[in-house]
Amino acid sequence: xxxxxxxxxxxxxxxxxxxxxxxxxATQVRSMKDNGITPGLAVVLxxxxxxxxxxVKSKGRMTREVGxxxxxxxxPAETSQDDxxxxxxxxxxxxxxxxxxxQLPLPPHMDEAAVINAIDPAKxxxxxxILNVGRLATGQKAMVPCTPLGCLxxxxxxxxxxxxxxxxxxxxxxxxxxxxxxxxxxxSATVTVAHSRTANLPDLCRQADIVxxxxxxxxxxxxxxxxxxxxxxxxxxxxxxDGLVGDVDFDAAARVAGAITPVPGGVGPMTIAxxxxxxxxxxxxxxxxxxxxxxxx
Ligand code: NDP
Numbered sequence: 001x002x003x004x005x006x007x008x009x010x011x012x013x014x015x016x017x018x019x020x021x022x023x024x025x026a027t028q029v030r031s032m033k034d035n036g037i038t039p040g041l042a043v044v045l046x047x048x049x050x051x052x053x054x055x056v057k058s059k060g061r062m063t064r065e066v067g068x069x070x071x072x073x074x075x076p077a078e079t080s081q082d083d084x085x086x087x088x089x090x091x092x093x094x095x096x097x098x099x100x101x102x103q104l105p106l107p108p109h110m111d112e113a114a115v116i117n118a119i120d121p122a123k124x125x126x127x128x129x130i131l132n133v134g135r136l137a138t139g140q141k142a143m144v145p146c147t148p149l150g151c152l153x154x155x156x157x158x159x160x161x162x163x164x165x166x167x168x169x170x171x172x173x174x175x176x177x178x179x180x181x182x183x184x185x186x187x188s189a190t191v192t193v194a195h196s197r198t199a200n201l202p203d204l205c206r207q208a209d210i211v212x213x214x215x216x217x218x219x220x221x222x223x224x225x226x227x228x229x230x231x232x233x234x235x236x237x238x239x240x241x242d243g244l245v246g247d248v249d250f251d252a253a254a255r256v257a258g259a260i261t262p263v264p265g266g267v268g269p270m271t272i273a274x275x276x277x278x279x280x281x282x283x284x285x286x287x288x289x290x291x292x293x294x295x296x297x
Contacts, residue, residue, distance in 0.1 A: 150270025171214035223252025
């Protein structure tokens with residue numbers, strides 16, 4: 001493959017998919033409201049991390065756009081862990097709040113696991129609570145982390161069944177890599193999880209029908225690592241001089257892959273849409289209603 005080889009991969013348009021998902025969520029929110037139920041999502045931000053502030057702002061806007069109530073709690077960076085836990089306790093007890101998201105990362109003086117595990121698992125729309133992690137791993141009904149859930153939706157939409165496909169997940173973080181591997185396994189893919197100590201990563205990649213890259217290194221996955229026709233999901237968000245780039249060398253990979261997500265406009269928009277889907281699901285469960293159709297696996 002050279003730079004003159006035409007791009008052959010289908011572009012997986014996460015932006016359009018997410019817009020459609022949000023429209024379907026808005027329809028279901030309207031019918032809930034007709035029955036006197038308005039889903040509510042509380043987002044807690046501690047400190048002034050600029051990227052987190054942008055995320056929290058767009059989460060609030062999109063929550064309101066689908067007709068849900070949005071509750072934002074902005075706390076100073078020096079907030080004590082006890083005060084944060086007290087706020088989480090109040091949100092757990094508040095019947096108007098169906099979903100709680102504590103924006104990560106937290107300031108260094110806080111114990112992230114203790115904070116996440118203080119959230120009522122039924123309201124844990126990020127799916128990071130130890131109980132939801134365990135439920136996902138054991139095939140029980142769980143709140144599923146938003147970014148991997150979005151990736152799964154895009155993969156199913158593109159490929160239909162994932163059964164028997166060779167899937168390589170690059171990255172083993174608790175928020176992307178590990179839950180992604182669990183979801184692929186649940187869909188009967190044959191899953192390999194790679195990380196910084198993995199040997200022969202390019203060779204592993206060349207055997208993969210599905211590649212999910214969640215590394216956090218710009219253009220890390222090379223075009224000649226991609227199996228012809230493979231489906232490539234690029235989770236990476238790397239800010240450089242040229243704006244946002246993914247973890248995959250898009251120009252080279254798109255000449256070999258069968259389908260690929262762009263950055264931006266691929267996985268990113270799916271994450272917030274899945275957060276709203278999880279909030280709708282949490283609201284339905286809290287009110288004894290069946291899970292909304294077509295939103296969660
Ligand atoms: P982490 O830093 O937590 O994890 C990165 C993973 O990549 C680790 O498991 C690490 O391995 C692995 N890794 C690092 N270097 C290599 C290497 N040379 N070869 C193979 N594996 C390597 O990142 P996150 O999972 O939180 O995020 C990953 C990317 O996804 C980031 O760019 C982030 O911004 C983006 N992201 C995007 C979201 C979205 O909505 N689109 C949401 C969340 C994240 P090891 O464990 O051995 O250190």
